[in-house]
Amino acid sequence: MPATHPAIIDGHNDVLLKLYRAGGLAQAGSFLTGRDGALDLPKAQAGGFGGGFFAVYVPSPMDREARDAEMTNVSYDLPLPEPIDWEDALPVVLSQAAILFELERQGALSVCRSVGEMRAALAAGRIAAIFHIEGAEGIDPDLHMLDVLHAAGLRSLGPVWSRNTIFGHGVPFRFPSGPDIGPGLSDHGIRLVRRCNQLGILVDLSHMNAAGFWDVARHSDKPLVATHSNAHALCPISRNLTDDQLRAIAESDGMVGLNFAVAFLRADGRKLSDVPVETMLRHLDHMMGILGEDGVGLGSDYDGAIVPEALTTVADLPVLRQAMADHGYGAVLIDKLCRDNWLRVLERTWGG
Numbered sequence: 031m032p033a034t035h036p037a038i039i040d041g042h043n044d045v046l047l048k049l050y051r052a053g054g055l056a057q058a059g060s061f062l063t064g065r066d067g068a069l070d071l072p073k074a075q076a077g078g079f080g081g082g083f084f085a086v087y088v089p090s091p092m093d094r095e096a097r098d099a100e101m102t103n104v105s106y107d108l109p110l111p112e113p114i115d116w117e118d119a120l121p122v123v124l125s126q127a128a129i130l131f132e133l134e135r136q137g138a139l140s141v142c143r144s145v146g147e148m149r150a151a152l153a154a155g156r157i158a159a160i161f162h163i164e165g166a167e168g169i170d171p172d173l174h175m176l177d178v179l180h181a182a183g184l185r186s187l188g189p190v191w192s193r194n195t196i197f198g199h200g201v202p203f204r205f206p207s208g209p210d211i212g213p214g215l216s217d218h219g220i221r222l223v224r225r226c227n228q229l230g231i232l233v234d235l236s237h238m239n240a241a242g243f244w245d246v247a248r249h250s251d252k253p254l255v256a257t258h259s260n261a262h263a264l265c266p267i268s269r270n271l272t273d274d275q276l277r278a279i280a281e282s283d284g285m286v287g288l289n290f291a292v293a294f295l296r297a298d299g300r301k302l303s304d305v306p307v308e309t310m311l312r313h314l315d316h317m318m319g320i321l322g323e324d325g326v327g328l329g330s331d332y333d334g335a336i337v338p339e340a341l342t343t344v345a346d347l348p349v350l351r352q353a354m355a356d357h358g359y360g361a362v363l364i365d366k367l368c369r370d371n372w373l374r375v376l377e378r379t380w381g382g
Contacts (some may be wrong), residue, residue, distance in 0.1 A: 034367055037080025038347055039154055039372040041287025041329025042236070042259035043241040045374035046086050046126040048333045055124060058132045069333035070139050071203070073239070074157055077347040080152065080369065081139065081158030083186055083257055086126040088119040088167050090193060098336070101203060101293050101301035108203040111193045114167045120175065123168035127182065130161060130322055141183045145377045160376075161233070162257070165191030165200075171218055173225050180229045185380060187226060188234035189219055190242065194271070197222050201239040203301035207268040209275075214241030215249070223249050230380045235259070235279075236289075236329075239268075243275055252379050258329030260286075260294045261316040267299045276320040285375045286317055287329020290337040305338040307353040314354075314367065324372070327371045343358045 049057045057065075064072045069079070077336035078308040090111035100106050132142050139157035142148040151158035161183045169175050169187075170330035176184075182251050190200040199212040215223065223246055226233050233242050247254055249281050256279065271279075271286065288310060289350060293301040295309050317326045330337070332344060342350050 034089050034164065035351065036133050036369045037076055037078050037330065038082075038330040038368045039080055039148075039158070039333070040082035040086055040344075041372065042164075042289070042328060042329060043069050043332045043335070044087060044237050044334030045083050045332070046084055046332040047089065048215075050122070050126050050131050051089075055129060055132050057128055058136060058138075061133055062136060062138050063075055068337070069121070071157070072116075073343050073345040077343070077345040078351075079157070079344040081142070081148065081160070082372070083160045083162040083329075084130055085121050085162045085164040086130070087334075088114055088122045089193065090114065093240070095158050097203075098301055101205075101299075102299065104300070106203065108208070110200055110202050113194050113196075113343050116167055116170050116175075116196070119167035123163065123179075127161065127200060129178070130159065134159070143183055143185060144380055145373055148376070158184050162186035162188075164188045165193060166197050166222065167193050169197070169222065171196060175347055176222070176225060176227070176231075180231060181221050183186065184231060186232040186234055187247075188237055188257075189215070189222055190264060191237050191255060198242045199239055201268045201295075204268040205293070206266045208240070208262065208266070209243070209268050209270070210240040210269060212239050212241065214239065214243075215245035220245065232376070232379045237269070240272075242265070244278075247278050247282070253375050254279045254282040255284045255375060255379070256286045256329075260289050260313045264313055264316055265294055265297055265299060267294055273320060275287070276317060280321045280325055283325075283375075283378065284329055285325045285371055287327045287372075288313055288317070288322060289335070290330045290332070290334035292338060293336070293355050295338070301336055303336050303339045307338060307340055307350060308357075310338070310350070311353060311357050323366055324371055324374065327367055
């Protein structure tokens with residue numbers, strides 16, 4: 031990537047889960063040398079990937095291939111996986127966090143706790159990694175573990191994945207469907223949101239149903255952020271955000287990261303990879319029409335989703351940059367979408 035292009039900040043990847051499943055700490059070195067996946071250091075350097083949200087996620091025992099096959103149909107309604115007790119989730123959370131810190135020890139990235147640290151890492155040519163947890167199963171009801179993880183570097187948390195927790199209810203993978211499915215935050219969830227506000231932990235609205243979304247909007251005093259979600263008006267799947275939700279995010283001066291997952295991009299909601307990059311630009315245009323040029327970024331879901339064929343790995347990110355330019359986006363807007371908007375909203379959430 032030419033030096034004239036600032037490195038891209040991305041709202042979501044699942045490389046820690048992939049390394050955990052492949053063997054844990056022993057696989058950390060493959061991130062530096064190259065691995066069979068969407069994100070590693072050589073691909074990041076080739077594609078101008080500068081960093082972003084590295085998700086820690088506790089997987090449910092499920093047949094992933096069967097779920098993916100079901101989502102290729104013209105309609106589907108996948109049940110929510112069973113909840114996971116925090117005592118069972120915590121070892122997985124700690125194992126994946128340990129991989130993140132091992133990557134830092136090996137010099138692959140810097141775990142950043144402030145925007146100043148992110149800027150310093152980017153200036154030094156190091157991946158600026160944000161410690162993020164997708165689904166709060168590993169957090170106890172008293173929130174003691176939240177404080178401990180924050181001290182370790184946690185700066186972003188999704189109270190739910192598409193699975194219920196003691197804090198709230200996830201939105202199932204359902205097409206066609208709106209997100210208004212089930213109840214919202216529990217009393218524990220309201221306390222979680224308020225404590226995250228106090229600590230400066232971003233609360234991620236992705237995977238949250240409509241009731242939970244509006245509960246966060248009522249109880250949070252920080253910008254509303256969905257790290258990896260798309261426009262429901264263009265792809266009516268339960269996981270995407272309605273225009274009313276986008277307007278609420280805009281009113282909070284928050285933002286949304288464009289999810290590359292094909293089932294959240296395609297008008298037919300099918301999990302098939304033959305998606306032109308122009309479809310992604312339509313989502314960007316729609317969301318910017320409501321959120322403005324300062325309210326949209328990227329949230330790829332690399333290593334956690336089936337993505338368009340032209341953007342299989344982070345090494346392909348220049349394809350998206352070029353498509354933005356060909357679509358008529360100017361250089362300033364492209365820089366906002368690729369990096370600056372994330373830095374802006376994180377500064378508002380964390381401070382400098």
